[in-house]
Amino acid sequence: MASSGAGGSLREIPVDKIDRNPENPRIHFRQQELDELAESIRRHGVQVPISVYREGQRYVLIDGERRWRCSLKLNRSSIPAIVQEKPDPLTNLVLMFNIHALREQWDLLTIAIKLPRVIKLYSHEKGTEPNERELSQETGLSRGTIRRCRLLMNLPEHHLDIINTELRKPKASQRITEDFYIEMERALSAVTRYMPESLPNEKAKERARQVLLEKYREKTINNIVDFRKLSKIARAARVEADTVAARDALEQIFDRNKYSINDGYERSVSLAYQERDLLTHIQTLIADLRSYDVEEIDEDVTSILRQLIEAAQDILEGGQ
Amino acid sequence: MKYRVLPSQLESTANLVIDKFLKDELGLSGIRIEEQLDRAIDFRPTLTAKRKDHHYICVEVSETAMPLTIPSFVLQCQQQHLPVLLYIAYPTGAAGGDLEAQLRRARESGIGILAVNHENSSISVLSSPLSLSLTGLRRIDKKAIPQKYREQIGDAETAFRNGDPNKACSKVYDEIEDLTRRIARKTYSKAYWSQSLKAPATLATMPWQSMLECLKKHLDRKLAKASGHDLDSLTDSLINQVIALVPYRNDSAHKPRSLKALRERDAKLRTRMEGAIDILLDVISATKCLRM
Numbered sequence: 001m002a003s004s005g006a007g008g009s010l011r012e013i014p015v016d017k018i019d020r021n022p023e024n025p026r027i028h029f030r031q032q033e034l035d036e037l038a039e040s041i042r043r044h045g046v047q048v049p050i051s052v053y054r055e056g057q058r059y060v061l062i063d064g065e066r067r068w069r070c071s072l073k074l075n076r077s078s079i080p081a082i083v084q085e086k087p088d089p090l091t092n093l094v095l096m097f098n099i100h101a102l103r104e105q106w107d108l109l110t111i112a113i114k115l116p117r118v119i120k121l122y123s124h125e126k127g128t129e130p131n132e133r134e135l136s137q138e139t140g141l142s143r144g145t146i147r148r149c150r151l152l153m154n155l156p157e158h159h160l161d162i163i164n165t166e167l168r169k170p171k172a173s174q175r176i177t178e179d180f181y182i183e184m185e186r187a188l189s190a191v192t193r194y195m196p197e198s199l200p201n202e203k204a205k206e207r208a209r210q211v212l213l214e215k216y217r218e219k220t221i222n223n224i225v226d227f228r229k230l231s232k233i234a235r236a237a238r239v240e241a242d243t244v245a246a247r248d249a250l251e252q253i254f255d256r257n258k259y260s261i262n263d264g265y266e267r268s269v270s271l272a273y274q275e276r277d278l279l280t281h282i283q284t285l286i287a288d289l290r291s292y293d294v295e296e297i298d299e300d301v302t303s304i305l306r307q308l309i310e311a312a313q314d315i316l317e318g319g320q
Numbered sequence: 321m322k323y324r325v326l327p328s329q330l331e332s333t334a335n336l337v338i339d340k341f342l343k344d345e346l347g348l349s350g351i352r353i354e355e356q357l358d359r360a361i362d363f364r365p366t367l368t369a370k371r372k373d374h375h376y377i378c379v380e381v382s383e384t385a386m387p388l389t390i391p392s393f394v395l396q397c398q399q400q401h402l403p404v405l406l407y408i409a410y411p412t413g414a415a416g417g418d419l420e421a422q423l424r425r426a427r428e429s430g431i432g433i434l435a436v437n438h439e440n441s442s443i444s445v446l447s448s449p450l451s452l453s454l455t456g457l458r459r460i461d462k463k464a465i466p467q468k469y470r471e472q473i474g475d476a477e478t479a480f481r482n483g484d485p486n487k488a489c490s491k492v493y494d495e496i497e498d499l500t501r502r503i504a505r506k507t508y509s510k511a512y513w514s515q516s517l518k519a520p521a522t523l524a525t526m527p528w529q530s531m532l533e534c535l536k537k538h539l540d541r542k543l544a545k546a547s548g549h550d551l552d553s554l555t556d557s558l559i560n561q562v563i564a565l566v567p568y569r570n571d572s573a574h575k576p577r578s579l580k581a582l583r584e585r586d587a588k589l590r591t592r593m594e595g596a597i598d599i600l601l602d603v604i605s606a607t608k609c610l611r612m
Contacts, residue, residue: 030327034327035387042362
């Protein structure tokens with residue numbers, strides 16, 4: 001029996017009369033998840049109605065693609081659905097983001113591929129391109145997620161294909177992930193910004209991408225976090241490290257060889273960063289000590305302080 | 321090809337199965353994608369085609385060699401006597417979990433396995449399927465069967481599961497006929513019959529049903545008991561159950577002409593096979609004292 005309200009009418013509709021929403025950015029459905037949901041539906045039925053809108057004699061999904069797919073798999077004749085008004089194109093697309101991206105963990109690539117369309121529809125409707133805050137409000141995505149997506153959106157097509165191929169594998173065997181590209185792109189951006197002569201143009205940047213990808217595949221680069229060290233090499237001047245050595249390290253890292261990011265980091269800027277860290281620690285310690293009242297400090301602390309003075313004296317005297 | 325349920329990452333695997341296996345290897349056409357097999361079955365396999373002998377060939381394309389949803393599908397096909405030869409096709413290298421364990425479970429359930437290699441576009445058949453309408457045969461507890469009969473009953477069970485239920489039933493009927501004729505001869509020779517026959521030699525050659533009627537009519541359990549052979553369990557009712565098998569024994573096997581006929585045959589033969597084995601065991605047990 002159908003019931004209706006402000007949010008649309010609830011009714012049982014034939015599973016075979018439903019089509020997937022072409023605006024649904026989700027392209028990969030993991031089979032394990034689908035199988036588990038199918039087993040749950042087999043036992044308990046569809047507990048939460050899907051949402052659809054009418055399109056001629058058929059219905060188009062707004063929310064509930066996995067429940068619909070599983071119902072089809074289970075040869076169910078009908079499914080409970082809330083039938084809503086047909087939304088305009090921007091609302092339709094933004095609904096997908098708001099319904100799905102907040103509730104399920106979408107692959108970042110899925111969102112990144114559809115974001116340009118949101119921007120286009122928004123620009124068309126409002127007459128101006130959305131800024132990051134507006135995009136965040138429209139889609140319900142955090143600004144951090146949008147920034148990460150932008151890094152992927154700007155990748156050349158064949159790199160998107162690589163991620164896509166990887167996403168088709170079971171989660172455990174995925175290696176070249178979105179996170180790999182995000183870390184690498186951030187590092188390459190840092191190099192372009194702080195040592196532009198190392199990557200003077202887009203061609204050099206793409207060549208660097210290819211080399212880094214190969215080095216990661218062959219495990220010369222072991223961890224995607226190593227890319228943060230690449231950024232640090234590019235920012236050598238900030239810690240007063242030898243910029244010539246840093247530039248030389250970058251050159252070797254971007255060349256086809258067995259030279260890793262760690263090698264370059266250790267041979268160029270590692271010491272400078274250690275010194276900076278040590279300096280920061282000492283300054284923080286001095287500031288902390290000065291905030292204490294002498295009477296508050298007990299014997300344990302004074303004993304350690306004496307050891308600190310001795311260690312400092314050894315260093316100072318050794319240096320003379 | 322249009323898939324509505326299959327995850328997009330498996331579409332190329334399904335397409336390869338259609339072209340290289342179902343069409344090229346098995347010569348099938350009219351391949352249906354994610355369509356209903358039967359209203360009573362709450363599962364739509366990825367691919368379905370029908371063979372000329374009315375068996376369905378179903379292929380479930382999956383990331384694993386034994387997806388979660390398969391056991392209930394197998395059970396339903398068995399319960400509905402649906403003649404389905406089921407394969408699971410998985411892309412090599414993608415199978416998650418313990419592949420060996422999954423393959424073993426699939427084989428035990430009578431499911432065929434196709435390993436799809438995308439690098440050279442080849443398909444390897446790792447195991448062949450059995451008709452699910454026949455694999456539902458009740459498991460026979462071999463330990464409950466006397467050693468002497470184990471091999472024959474085992475052969476019959478194998479023949480049944482491998483797709484020849486008529487031959488399997490015949491093997492069991494042969495055993496029952498042979499046993500009952502020996503019982504008749506032995507009880508007659510030991511003078512446990514109330515009336516002597518004009519030509520006792522005919523016990524070995526007379527029609528099975530007539531021989532059984534004779535046994536039922538003339539077996540004197542008191543005489544047997546007096547000689548230390550307790551044949552009380554070989555009741556008239558049990559002999560009647562054997563007599564009821566005779567028409568089936570003489571049934572000639574015709575090829576089913578339709579899916580409906582095939583389903584009916586498989587359902588009928590499964591019941592007969594299980595019933596015949598039960599009767600054979602009852603007769604063996606009832607005449608244990610005769611050391612047949």
